[in-house]
Amino acid sequence: MTLSAIADTEPTDFAGLCESRWKGRVTAKLDAAACHVACEPPDLPAICEWLSEEMGYVFATLVVEEESKPGWLLTYVFYKDAATPWVYVELRLDARVTTVPSISGLANGPAADWHEREAEDLFGLSFAGHPRLGEFVLHEDWPEGVVPMRHSFDARRMLDIPEAPNPAWDPPTIFSAPGSFAMPVGPVYSDFGEAAHFLLETVGEDVVRTIQRFFYKYRGVEKISEGRPIDRVLLLAERFSGIAAFAHGLAFCQAVETICDVEVPPRGRALRTVFAELERLRHHVATIAGICNSTALVVATAQAALIEEDLIRLSCQVARHRYFFGAVVPGGVTCDLVEEHRQHLLTAVDEIAQRCEELHRMLRYSSSFLDRLEEVGIVSPDAAAAYGLVGPIARACGATRDMRKIRPYAAYATVDFMVPIEQEGDGYARLRIFFAEIEQSAAILHQILRALPAGEIRAPDIVARPGTALAAVEAPSGAAFHWVRLRDDGMIARYRITSPSFTNWHGFHIATENFAFQDFPIILASFGLSNAECDR
Amino acid sequence: MANWVLKGLRTRIKTSAYRSAAEAVSGLSPGQPRGVALPAHDAAALVERCPTRAIDSCEGGVAIDQRRCVDCFRCHADVEEPAVPWGDGYEWAAYADDVAAMRRKLGHAFGRSLHIRFLDAGACGACMSEARQLINPYYNMHNLGFFMTPTPRNADVLMVAGPVSDAMRLPLRITYEAMPTPKRVVAIGACAASGGVFGPSFAAGGGVAEIIPVDVVVPGCPPPPLAILHGLMVVVGRKPPSELISRPSNGEMSPE
Structure with missing residues (x-):
């Protein structure tokens, strides 16, 4: 196939293109939502790199799901433009698997970095080759080994978490010269600032780099949505970010409408x-x-x-x-x-x-x-x-x-x-x-x-009917991706929000x-x- | 060079009349549900429909716990009967409980100069946006003697929004303890008052009162700026407090 032939067939037959490029290693299927590319863990980094380096795709989100029959389903969502189909790179894994290859150390850049860190914290999955895992969403006072997004964890359970003994967060800094220090900013501000913590690392007048810590406001929205009916989760979708309530409520509703064919x-x-x-x-x-x-x-x-x-x-x-x-x-x-x-x-x-x-x-x-x-x-x-x-x-x-x-x-x-x-x-x-x-x-x-x-x-x-859908909405601060899976009884099985602020x-x-x-x-x-x- | 001084003067004074007079511009407040007298089966239907258990049946009808109401409008707008009446207005702040009512207002010394520390304990951003409006020219809390302060050491009032997420419990307690006495805590919004739609769960609590003593609660999701301003006036005793529970009788008496 010549290059121009590839370009011509690309929008309509992305699945074929994908299968011919990764002969025998992937199965690709195009449906109304996206091109589903199922692959094996060892091939994942190369496929993601191919998508972003050669095909010009952008990483949108990683959705980790614990399936009801024991096992993992990881969906890496990529998008490009209006003319090309979205790509879901899907990885189905045995329940005993605890390590997945990381895709954030690639030439295509660290777009998936935070998604993998979050999955490690909340699901207990490890990502081989990731430069920095651990302590991300859940801060150091969280008990070791308790992974809240797993089905076995009860969202109503009140954990007896001791308050952190050392409130002064002390991550490794790059400077150790005399006179260098890290200036803390937050998590409580002098005006109406939102809770977040920044460390400005400096050797004098100028700040060399900033270390940031978020998730002071983690309210477990995705977890507490599970098992609840659509109308209750809509309240959460609107209220987790009040200043973009309509955009996020809309994204959630669009996902539900796609599933229920409304x-x-x-x-x-x-x-x-x-x-x-x-x-x-x-x-x-x-x-x-x-x-x-x-x-x-x-x-x-x-x-x-x-x-x-x-x-x-x-x-x-x-x-x-x-x-x-x-x-x-x-x-x-x-x-x-x-x-x-x-x-x-x-x-x-x-x-x-x-x-x-x-x-x-x-x-x-x-x-x-x-x-x-x-x-x-x-x-x-x-x-x-x-x-x-x-x-x-x-x-x-x-x-x-x-x-x-x-x-x-x-x-x-x-x-x-x-x-x-x-x-x-x-x-x-x-x-x-x-x-x-x-x-x-x-x-x-x-x-x-x-x-x-x-x-x-x-x-x-x-x-309500069972199914899965991804809705994409341009919220005021950028693209928001809402992934919704409904159970057979119409309750929410998985709700994954990728917000523009996160990205x-x-x-x-x-x-x-x-x-x-x-x-x-x-x-x-x-x-x-x-x-x-x-x-x- | 743009002439900002001239622009500022041309804009004239925009500050709300709410101090002595009532403010009645449209769009100030989304309003609040009111308790209403209803037959028992209608009351039960409403209790069932409310997602946050803000509606409770009471003698002869339903009562609304304003601390739990999250403005979903499912008991009022766009629904079949029964529905609860909706009151407008914004003077919603009330003492958190009987103990807080005993402590009541800070002395006269604070009546004309109150310094406020704001703390975000996991708020969604809407409460914060409404609190931020207090310093814009429309609400201009400075001319009432209310100021934000950059340190808890100078603060008389701690204003808290959010259900208190796990990671903010300690900062909240430290901030409170760093404030000199006498001090008062104002919880703004349904989350800070009751946990709202988030708490209590593994990641967020059921409101600020679980961690530190709360004096004044400003219900609303989010409470509009004038409701927050009313809360501050209640703290210094310049306005009488409202009620947190709207019962059938007082619901009908206050159409505002």
Whole structure:
């Protein structure tokens, strides 16, 4: 087969291509969801490397499942673009297996690094060749050998965990020179910061690198979802990350709809788009307020905060709740947009877009502000690709991946919008991306609200049935992947959330190497990530 | 150079009237369910439908435990009968229990200057976002004499959100112990009040009161900024507290 022939057949016959490349070592099957590539453990690293190096695929998530008949199913999810099928590399293992080859030490980069560390902590699976396992989600006070995600562990069981004897976390540092030290930041902050711990390793004025520890807020959402009905888990899906509640609730509902084969009525899809974009607007404006605040630009912070509160109030007016709790259900949405609200929303969105534009213009002419952002917290395009970064952070360094384009959901296929892109990857590029996305969100809202379809807003009651589905949604801070498996009785068997904050916090340390102390809050703010979303 | 001073002046004063007068802009608050008189079988249906056991049957109807309500609207909107009435308003803060009510307000000295330490004990981000609004111009808690402080040594009030995840138990206790007396603890949100949708489980507790004594509870998921502000006013005795349980009689009396 010539190269051009491969290129021609690629989208339609990826399974064939895969089998011919890995003769006799894989079985590939293409279905509506993805190309399932089943392989044996020794081949796994090479196949994943082939996917990301030669085929241009990006690692999305690793889903570990303990099957009911004893055994493991590991699904490595890869995606590329709208034209190519998603790839699930599947590994079925005997229950006695405790070690799997790691794929995070490869040339394709460490995208799976955190996923493997999490699986090691929560399932007790080890990953051979992984450079650093242990103590990740569960901190050192957690009893050795207790793995909460295994079926044998009861989520209701209250563990008698002693409080850590030494609250001062003391990981190995790279410097031991006299005068060098590690400056702790968190987990309790002086303002409204979210719990997370950073150690800034320094030999004087400049910070050489940052060591980070998350999962202070681990609430075991995936574990406590198991065995519960869909409507209860929806509460968790919405509330594990309140500032992106609609996006995550939507992702969960879409996964359930795929399994149960439910068609959402056109008006329901349009309204989902409206709420999702309002949430994105609010998230981005809040992030901009945070960036202004981190540079102590008081008036700009106040201006952005006013817009933010106006957006929150707008959400409350159209969807009852200031953060869209309870707005989405499997099959549609719960609140309709009356004509009066539609008109009001159209004018309000226009006005907010104008105020954001004015704010952006004024910020662009504030040189003292720009000085703090330019060339600060740089993420290179190569690093972003290697870490599989998503959302505005990836788009600020040349990667246009956006789930609204790659796998259009809700009503995104019917609207015309652009995915903004910048190349520099610094704080200023991220700020510009946030402003540009606000403009696009306003444009999307305009198109949808002008031609809002009539009809029902939700499908009739759905009937749960067993199955598995992966839903991908572009949450405000990037791609979110929700993997849902339903049992025969319609209860949740496995719920795996891969949030954009989880993916992007992994790459945060790239932006925090060799910088000045006072830039740390600015870099932190320009990432605009949520720890609740990461920790789950 | 952009003229921020002029921009700030042109924006004029945006601060809410909520201090002396009531604030009634739409979108301030998602509201709260209210207890209602109902026949026994309707009451039982509502109790069954509530996912967080916030609704309990009581003499002649249902009572709502506001600490447990997570704003899912399943007892009110988009549902078949029976439904509970929904009250708006935002003055929801109340003393956590009788002991806290005995301790009551901090002395007059704190009435005009209160320093607050905020602690995230596993909150989802919405409570934090609402608390953060307190320093934006709309709510401007500074002009009430409320300030955030960067150290627990200077703090009079510890404001906590979240069900208290396992890893935050120790930081919470250390922070509380580092504060000088007299000190008060304000738990904001359903998670901090009752564990919300997360706790109690292996990873999260059933609220802040399991770890440290709580004085004032601000229910809501999340409580809107004015409810949190009301909570702070209750701490210093500038506003009377509300009730945590809404019963049929007082539910009907306060339509607001």
